[in-house]
Amino acid sequence: MSGNRIYLDHAATTPLRESAKKAMRQAAERFGNPSSLHTEGRAAKETIDSAREAVSTALGCLFAEVIFTGSGTESANLAVIGAALANEDPRRTKVLISSVEHHCVLHTAPILRRLGYEPVSIPVRADSEIDLNALEALVDDRTLLVSVMHANNETGRLQPVNTIAEIAHRHGSLYHCDATQTFLKGSAPLPIGEHGDDCCDLLTVSFHKVNGPKGVGALYVRGGVKVKPFVSGGEQEREIRGGTENLIGIAGAGAAVRDHLNTPSPDSSEAKVTLLNSLLAEGFVPTVTNQEGVLAGHVHGRFPGLDAETLLIRLDRGGIAASSGAACSSGSIEPSHVMLACGYSESEAKESVRFTLGDGNTPEQMRDASEIILKCVRSMRESRAVL
Numbered sequence: 001m002s003g004n005r006i007y008l009d010h011a012a013t014t015p016l017r018e019s020a021k022k023a024m025r026q027a028a029e030r031f032g033n034p035s036s037l038h039t040e041g042r043a044a045k046e047t048i049d050s051a052r053e054a055v056s057t058a059l060g061c062l063f064a065e066v067i068f069t070g071s072g073t074e075s076a077n078l079a080v081i082g083a084a085l086a087n088e089d090p091r092r093t094k095v096l097i098s099s100v101e102h103h104c105v106l107h108t109a110p111i112l113r114r115l116g117y118e119p120v121s122i123p124v125r126a127d128s129e130i131d132l133n134a135l136e137a138l139v140d141d142r143t144l145l146v147s148v149m150h151a152n153n154e155t156g157r158l159q160p161v162n163t164i165a166e167i168a169h170r171h172g173s174l175y176h177c178d179a180t181q182t183f184l185k186g187s188a189p190l191p192i193g194e195h196g197d198d199c200c201d202l203l204t205v206s207f208h209k210v211n212g213p214k215g216v217g218a219l220y221v222r223g224g225v226k227v228k229p230f231v232s233g234g235e236q237e238r239e240i241r242g243g244t245e246n247l248i249g250i251a252g253a254g255a256a257v258r259d260h261l262n263t264p265s266p267d268s269s270e271a272k273v274t275l276l277n278s279l280l281a282e283g284f285v286p287t288v289t290n291q292e293g294v295l296a297g298h299v300h301g302r303f304p305g306l307d308a309e310t311l312l313i314r315l316d317r318g319g320i321a322a323s324s325g326a327a328c329s330s331g332s333i334e335p336s337h338v339m340l341a342c343g344y345s346e347s348e349a350k351e352s353v354r355f356t357l358g359d360g361n362t363p364e365q366m367r368d369a370s371e372i373i374l375k376c377v378r379s380m381r382e383s384r385a386v387l
């Protein structure tokens with residue numbers, strides 16, 4: 001790939017940190033099974049313990065509250081389906097899921113139905129913030145679990161997670177928070193604490209979003225909270241997730257987390273403002289007006305009248321990797337379920353673009369990026385005018 005490319009898709013994934021690559025190379029030399037009692041097995045177990053230690057420090061929880069999984073998707077599935085499988089109270093049959101959750105939570109709905117639960121959608125406002133009044137009206141003593149993400153992966157909107165936890169707990173319901181987009185970002189504190197009412201019971205993270213490898217996630221399971229495995233087998237991960245652990249991946253995840261704790265990513269706020277201001281001057285309409293409620297490196301919105309897919313293809317040719325944030329099916333972008341939930345029409349939803357900043361995106365680089373983006377926008381407008 002050319003060194004001149006500008007990567008603005010950090011919400012999709014991030015490059016591996018050198019420390020993670022090194023730890024993975026080292027772990028590749030450790031072939032022991034972490035469940036074995038001999039020297040080789042114990043060496044492998046130490047690698048996993050050290051990663052778990054780093055993750056629990058980053059989360060601010062106990063060592064034993066971290067369960068390694070195969071992805072953020074699996075963690076969220078384990079939270080929702082695992083809580084449903086473990087539920088022993090037959091009156092609790094409702095599971096409330098925000099309408100803007102990632103598909104890894106939304107798509108548990110049919111499975112929940114098969115298990116005899118009633119998934120209920122929590123609506124959001126036009127800027128994708130959860131409607132707290134609607135949540136108050138929906139949650140009751142029949143609610144097993146409420147799942148609302150910490151920040152939306154498309155719009156970057158932070159949710160009032162502490163209030164959501166309080167509302168859920170007032171009714172004895174569990175609260176699962178998908179923190180895949182906020183873990184180690186410093187944008188807002190994770191709702192993990194002294195097990196207070198305003199904290200979550202289950203929390204999902206994924207390590208490829210924080211310069212670790214793909215295919216490794218973790219679920220925080222607050223002490224005392226019960227989740228049953230759907231990957232059953234051995235006694236790994238406190239019998240919550242069977243299967244010999246992904247030693248190399250977990251080693252890389254642990255190293256990336258430790259590295260972030262020692263050397264946090266530079267703040268991208270200034271670079272974001274540089275980019276956002278240039279886009280605003282060219283008619284860009286952000287989905288969230290008040291940027292205080294948005295992740296530091298996140299820019300999401302529309303150039304009204306311009307199809308996002310065409311723009312993104314042109315940007316890619318121009319050297320910029322960006323995204324719509326929405327799912328891609330058969331090579332074309334679907335109208336985003338998040339934008340539809342916010343009340344946008346299908347054609348408006350197909351106009352939404354997302355630029356997500358991370359390590360290496362400086363304000364100077366954002367000036368170059370703005371020039372390329374605006375050139376593409378203007379040329380698309382000109383070709384529309386000719387038609």
Ligand SMILES: Cc1ncc(COP(=O)(O)O)c(C=O)c1O
Nearest residue numbers: 071072073102104153180181206
């Ligand atoms: C909010 C959110 N949750 C979950 C996931 C899924 O994580 P993974 O890619 O590790 O399955 C993502 C990834 O895009 C995400 O943005």
